[in-house]
Amino acid sequence: MRVFVTGASGWIGSAVLPELIGAGHRVTGLARSDASAATVAAAGAEVLRGDLDDLDALRAGAAGADAVIHLAFVHDFTDFDASIRTDARAAEALGGALEGSGKPLVVAHGTPAAPGRVATEHDRSVPGGLGAGRDHNARAVLAMAERGLRPSVVRLPRTVHGEGDHGFIAGLIATARAKGVSGYVGDGSQRWPAVHVRDAARLFRLAAEQAPTGSVLHAVGDEGVPIRAVAEVISRHLGLPTASAPAEDFGFLGAILAVDQPASSTLTRDLLDWHPTHPGLLEDLDAGHYFR
Structure with a gap:
């Protein structure tokens, strides 16, 4: 498959790229700076310049791909609502480009907290909590199944660890x-x-390759x-x-x-x-x- 990855030069993206390439996939990574572009190219992927506000670049990357993995997120805790809005627009642009294709769109989210017990893939983020906005965006992506694509969500734990x-x-x-x-x-x-970052990367690859439509997955070690x-x-x-x-x-x-x-x-x-x-x-x- 040709896979388009946002956040390709980030902490998790830097592990996802070699995981995909090692499995025989062709990868294009979104890069917003010269440094990011160099990192993506060094991993063996093609580079598409742009950022999450460049909706035309997102649509172009998704339209030319067989699968999309959306990892990028603006981690600005001084204006988290703006980050949520940016993410929603980006996901809509990616999903719109895949509409009717049956192709996978895999997005990243966080594991929820379930007071008094262990959270499972069936749980949602607590309304009004820090993760509620991203949970809303993830649910909007899952609803894109009605538009003829194969969405799934990979929830990451609080710590994705590893060297670097x-x-x-x-x-x-x-x-x-x-x-x-x-x-x-x-x-x-x-x-x-x-979870170790390399185990998380493998789950993103598996999600793109084979996750059933509407899957909510936990990358928890x-x-x-x-x-x-x-x-x-x-x-x-x-x-x-x-x-x-x-x-x-x-x-x-x-x-x-x-x-x-x-x-x-x-x-x-x-x-x-x-x-x-x-x-x-x-x-x-x-x-x-x-x-x-």
């Missing part, structure tokens, strides 16, 4: 270094789902790692004490750290025979690359 990750875990390490203590919110029993366990590994590597800390010590991340939000991928594993094979979060942390 600059996300939440790197932020926790930076905060520990700045504060002189490896902290956690409350008693630290809150659980975070996680670790169902729920206690935040205190993460803090203890960080403290061991940095030689710092571990202690509970106020949520505000972690900036915007504090509110997320305070929520118990484990998620299952049992249904996804059964549906697509997807089984994570790379290290889990704690093992990956202990490998040491986060601290170099």
Whole structure:
């Protein structure tokens, strides 16, 4: 297949490109800058210049593809509503270009929190929460099945880890270094789902190749790692004490750290025979690359 990928030079896109190419697919990656274009080309993919506001470029990329994987998102937490609107317009442009073709459109989303239990692929984000806007957009994409394409959603956990990750875990390490203590919110029993970036990349490929219309998939390797366990590994590597800390010590991340939000991928594993094979979060942390 020829696959068009948005967010191709990002953290997850940089793993998805070689996964697709290694499986024999031809890939075109959207790139908004010279640096992004160089990264996409170095991975062996063709480059289409543009960004999420360039709807004509999105339509052109999708129209020339056999499948689309939409990973790009503007992570601007100062105006998250604007990011949601940008994402909605981009998804509509991609879906419109595929209308009536029966081709797959795979979009990224986040796993939901289900208070008091493990979230499954059947759950939705809590109304009014930070993930509600993206959940609305994902549901709009799934509804595009009525327009003659094959949509699916891959939900990513809070932590997609691996060498080169600059996300939440790197932020926790930076905060520990700045504060002189490896902290956690409350008693630290809150659980975070996680997945290795290469396992996530494989699920995106499988979704494009074979996910049934309307599938909601969970790219979850670790169902729920206690935040205190993460803090203890960080403290061991940095030689710092571990202690509970106020949520505000972690900036915007504090509110997320305070929520118990484990998620299952049992249904996804059964549906697509997807089984994570790379290290889990704690093992990956202990490998040491986060601290170099």
